[in-house]
Amino acid sequence: MSATLPALANLDARIRAEQIRMLYRQLPTSVAGAMVGALLLAGTMIGQRPLWLIGAWLACMAANQAWRTVLYLRNRNAVLDARDAGRAGALWATGSGISGVLWGLAAFVFFVSGEAVHQTVLTIIVFGVTAGAVPLIASHAPSFYVFVFPALLPFVVRNAMEGDAPHVVLSAVVIAVTIGILSFGRNYNRMLTESLRNRFEKQALAEQLVAQNVDLEKARVAAEQANRAKTQFFAAASHDLRQPLHAMGLFAGALAQKVKDPEVTGVIASIDASVKALEALFNELLDMSKIDSGVIKPRFADFPLEEVFGRLKDEFAAEAQAKGLRLTIASGGHVVRSDALLLERIVRNLVGNAIRYTTEGSIALTASREDGEVRIEVRDTGIGIRDQGRQRIFEEFFQVGNPGRTSKKGLGLGLSIVRRLCALLGTTISLESELGRGSVFAFRVPLGSAPAARSAAPSAPARRGDLSGKLIVVIDDEAAIMEAMQRLLSGWGAEVIGSLSGEDVLAEVHARERMPDLIVADYRLAGMDTGVDVIERLRRALDPEIPAILVTGSTTPETLAEAHKRQLGMLLKPVLPERLREVIDASLPA
Numbered sequence: 365m366s367a368t369l370p371a372l373a374n375l376d377a378r379i380r381a382e383q384i385r386m387l388y389r390q391l392p393t394s395v396a397g398a399m400v401g402a403l404l405l406a407g408t409m410i411g412q413r414p415l416w417l418i419g420a421w422l423a424c425m426a427a428n429q430a431w432r433t434v435l436y437l438r439n440r441n442a443v444l445d446a447r448d449a450g451r452a453g454a455l456w457a458t459g460s461g462i463s464g465v466l467w468g469l470a471a472f473v474f475f476v477s478g479e480a481v482h483q484t485v486l487t488i489i490v491f492g493v494t495a496g497a498v499p500l501i502a503s504h505a506p507s508f509y510v511f512v513f514p515a516l517l518p519f520v521v522r523n524a525m526e527g528d529a530p531h532v533v534l535s536a537v538v539i540a541v542t543i544g545i546l547s548f549g550r551n552y553n554r555m556l557t558e559s560l561r562n563r564f565e566k567q568a569l570a571e572q573l574v575a576q577n578v579d580l581e582k583a584r585v586a587a588e589q590a591n592r593a594k595t596q597f598f599a600a601a602s603h604d605l606r607q608p609l610h611a612m613g614l615f616a617g618a619l620a621q622k623v624k625d626p627e628v629t630g631v632i633a634s635i636d637a638s639v640k641a642l643e644a645l646f647n648e649l650l651d652m653s654k655i656d657s658g659v660i661k662p663r664f665a666d667f668p669l670e671e672v673f674g675r676l677k678d679e680f681a682a683e684a685q686a687k688g689l690r691l692t693i694a695s696g697g698h699v700v701r702s703d704a705l706l707l708e709r710i711v712r713n714l715v716g717n718a719i720r721y722t723t724e725g726s727i728a729l730t731a732s733r734e735d736g737e738v739r740i741e742v743r744d745t746g747i748g749i750r751d752q753g754r755q756r757i758f759e760e761f762f763q764v765g766n767p768g769r770t771s772k773k774g775l776g777l778g779l780s781i782v783r784r785l786c787a788l789l790g791t792t793i794s795l796e797s798e799l800g801r802g803s804v805f806a807f808r809v810p811l812g813s814a815p816a817a818r819s820a821a822p823s824a825p826a827r828r829g830d831l832s833g834k835l836i837v838v839i840d841d842e843a844a845i846m847e848a849m850q851r852l853l854s855g856w857g858a859e860v861i862g863s864l865s866g867e868d869v870l871a872e873v874h875a876r877e878r879m880p881d882l883i884v885a886d887y888r889l890a891g892m893d894t895g896v897d898v899i900e901r902l903r904r905a906l907d908p909e910i911p912a913i914l915v916t917g918s919t920t921p922e923t924l925a926e927a928h929k930r931q932l933g934m935l936l937k938p939v940l941p942e943r944l945r946e947v948i949d950a951s952l953p954a
Contacts, residue, residue: 379560381449383503387456390500391436395429398463401493402426408485409474421473425466432459453504460501461510467493471518477526487534490515494545502549503556512549516542540844662703662788666812669695669731669738672708676729680715689719690726698731698738701812702789707740710785710793714742714805717779722746725802734808741806748799757795832857834952835878839866839885839898840915849884852941865889866898870905879907882951887916887923896926911951915939 402425476482523535673695684691718727725745797803840846850860885895899912913933
């Protein structure tokens with residue numbers, strides 16, 4: 365037992381040292397992202413600000429990043445003890461703070477009054493750099509805080525200084541985003557620390573088992589606890605990541621109803637696009653983490669490929685047609701044995717990638733029988749891949765033909781997820797490509813037995829219901845989200861009862877002397893109650909048939925099963941206004 369006491373006694377020091385090592389491992393990505401953003405901003409401001417001012421700001425940014433690169437080269441292979449880690453962390457925080465000050469200074473140096481386009485570019489670049497920095501530096505709380513505060517708070521002040529209503533609203537949106545980013549960073553740091561603590565404790569326990577043959581039952585209990593902590597980590601991370609995006613999307617939708625100025629609506633559209641880009645990034649990062657840690661497990665069953673291919677044809681046909689591409693999808697009538705959801709995710713990423721990197725010609729998704737298996741193939745006439753790129757194409761964040769890292773060409777995570785999902789399904793992804801001629805991605809799955817025929821229920825046509833006169837109850841423990849939802853629904857003509865807990869809803873309903881037409885509740889509420897609990901209480905007290913929608917950031921099987929059992933509609937955060945309206949229309953009686 366004594367052999368492991370020093371390791372356990374120094375656990376906090378090991379955690380701090382590992383957090384600092386994680387910082388330095390991420391530095392090349394951090395420096396590259398900061399410099400790309402700085403160059404894009406500087407290029408945009410040419411002609412709007414003096415060249416000497418642009419050059420001075422850019423030089424300061426480059427000097428700070430160069431100094432941080434020197435720190436990286438000195439420390440990337442170093443074995444840090446507690447004292448070295450503290451010094452290295454302080455130096456990193458200094459560079460992070462300087463970077464935050466420089467980005468915050470841009471709010472005053474490059475904010476061009478009366479130029480909505482330049483203001484939009486400035487806002488998107490700084491938001492993008494700040495949001496991208498969260499998973500890179502939140503492992504070290506001092507570095508995270510000294511970057512976020514000076515980077516974003518000047519944008520609050522500068523927008524407020526304009527004095528007009530749209531800029532005051534944008535100032536409030538920046539405050540909400542800052543609070544959301546700080547909340548996520550704090551939770552990310554806490555959960556990462558706990559994850560490292562579990563890891564080092566398990567290592568110490570393993571050493572103790574090898575050295576002294578400790579009772580195996582203790583190892584089993586520790587493993588179960590680690591698994592529960594992992595599940596809680598991903599559930600909390602999914603919720604906390606989506607909360608600020610959820611609020612931003614709803615506020616943008618509410619603002620779009622009030623403002624008709626073309627320049628301001630352009631800014632709102634840019635905010636909406638940024639929300640969607642951040643949602644895609646967080647979803648893919650979480651998916652990769654879940655796959656790597658074993659949270660996602662395949663469920664094998666026999667199913668016809670036509671079901672999957674048909675959905676993908678409906679999804680991508682319009683996008684391919686808009687680019688003038690010929691999209692061919694043929695399942696060959698094959699039945700396979702695999703996990704339908706994971707297989708669909710693989711093929712969706714491959715087809716989406718093919719459309720993204722093909723400017724003319726065709727894309728073909730086909731399935732053919734080969735050596736007792738079914739070979740699924742995605743062939744395109746796109747840009748192709750060089751020999752050296754083929755070795756790296758499945759790495760995280762690696763992209764062909766996207767040196768500027770524009771999110772319009774994706775995030776460089778799709779093929780990395782494809783490789784991981786193929787491994788989960790017991791297969792491998794192959795690639796054949798010729799530069800300038802196109803690429804072929806393929807993988808194989810086992811043949812399956814034909815399932816029993818099922819009668820397909822006719823799908824109801826989409827409709828746009830009238831919300832005038834409808835009474836809708838909204839329950840969310842986040843005041844900002846509830847306010848945004850109230851404004852959005854009121855703009856659609858509905859009468860809204862808002863509540864932070866659901867406790868005051870009955871009194872409001874009785875005061876209005878009418879039944880609600882719909883309940884919209886967040887799944888995670890303060891205290892012990894969930895949105896499902898509150899919905900069931902209101903239904904028992906008012907009417908068991910009241911339609912209800914559950915808003916959640918978690919897609920765990922337990923949550924989905926509970927919503928299905930209670931006949932609840934489901935919305936996954938962040939909820940964009942058009943999706944909210946679709947689900948409301950589907951939930952209300954015709």
